[in-house]
Amino acid sequence: MALIQIRDIEKRYGEHTILNQLRLDVEEHQVVCLIGPSGCGKSTLLRCINGLETIDSGEILIHGDRMTGRGVNVDALRRDVGIVFQSYNLFPHMTVLENVMLAPVRILRMDADEAEAKAMELLKRIGLDHKAGAYPDRLSGGQQQRVAIVRALAMGPQVMLLDEITSALDPELVSEVLRMVRDLAEEGMTMLLATHEMAFAREVASKVCFLYQGRIHEEGSARQIFEEPTEERTRAFLKQIVEANRL
Structure with missing residues (x-):
């Protein structure tokens, strides 16, 4: 059984359909990269998986348990599924250490000393333990994004969703953030990435999904999608990417 099963989900805003009967399986330890033109539904899909957006029909299962609809424990869902956005969303009035500790203490009810030790261990892994007492505005954008990823990791998620985190x-x-994601992939973290970094997707993805008009128009290995795409829409999209020197 796939770790994440997405079954015929639809998401609409008024008369505008964002996700249209979308289906996707994500296996444990897979790195799935979502590519496609702006407005194709990549970010909305990630937000639906994390419960930040409700779906209009279909279902999302994690380890076989339904994670959409009435009665779902959203806090439990977000413990298992971390998400990081292109805007870092760090709390400006808190230090780096306080940002990383907040959710484990508030949501997991972790002892403060234990949460601090775990936070410092994670910060040390990314070479930012010396910034633990700094406020976000004293960090570079790359450093802030790495702290945002660490903050999500502090919850011990089974899955990480990364939404255009280098945009x-x-x-x-960009390279310092992608290096961190590459390390997570090598450690076996299950990840879904919406990305415009095509060269990176080609390098790290177990599976690449090309989204078009709210559906997965084509999916396959990185080699197949980038070297031998079968669908005309996929080929046209990648041709534009190549012409823009982004692949």
């Missing part, structure tokens, strides 16, 4: 970064800061 707001200057080019020279």
Whole structure:
């Protein structure tokens, strides 16, 4: 059984359909990259998986348990499914350490000393333990994004959702964030990434999904999608990417 099963989900805003009978399986330890033009539904899909958006029909299962509809424990869902956005969303009035500790203490009821030790261990892993007492505005964009990822990891999630996490970064800061994601992939973290970093997707993805008009138009291995796409829409999208020197 796949870790995440997405079955015929629909998401509409008024008369506008964002996700249209979308189906997807994500196996444990897979890194699935979602690619496609702006407005195709990548970010909305991630927000639906995390419970930040409700779906209009269909269902999402994690380990076989329904995670959509009435009666779902949203707090439990978000313990298992971490999400990081392109805007870092760190609390500006809290230090780096306090940002990372907050959810484990408030939601997991973790002892403060234990939460601090875990937070410092995670910060040390990414070389930012010396910034534990700093406030977010004293960090570079790349550092802030890495702290945002660590903050999600502090909850011990089974799955990480990464929504265009390099889009707001200057080019020279992108590599340090992607290096961290690459390390997580090598450690076996199950991840879904909505990304415009095609070269990175080609390198780390176990599976690549091309979204178009709210559906997964084509999916396959990174090699198959980037070298031998079968659908005309996929080929046209990748041709634009190549012409823009982004692949």
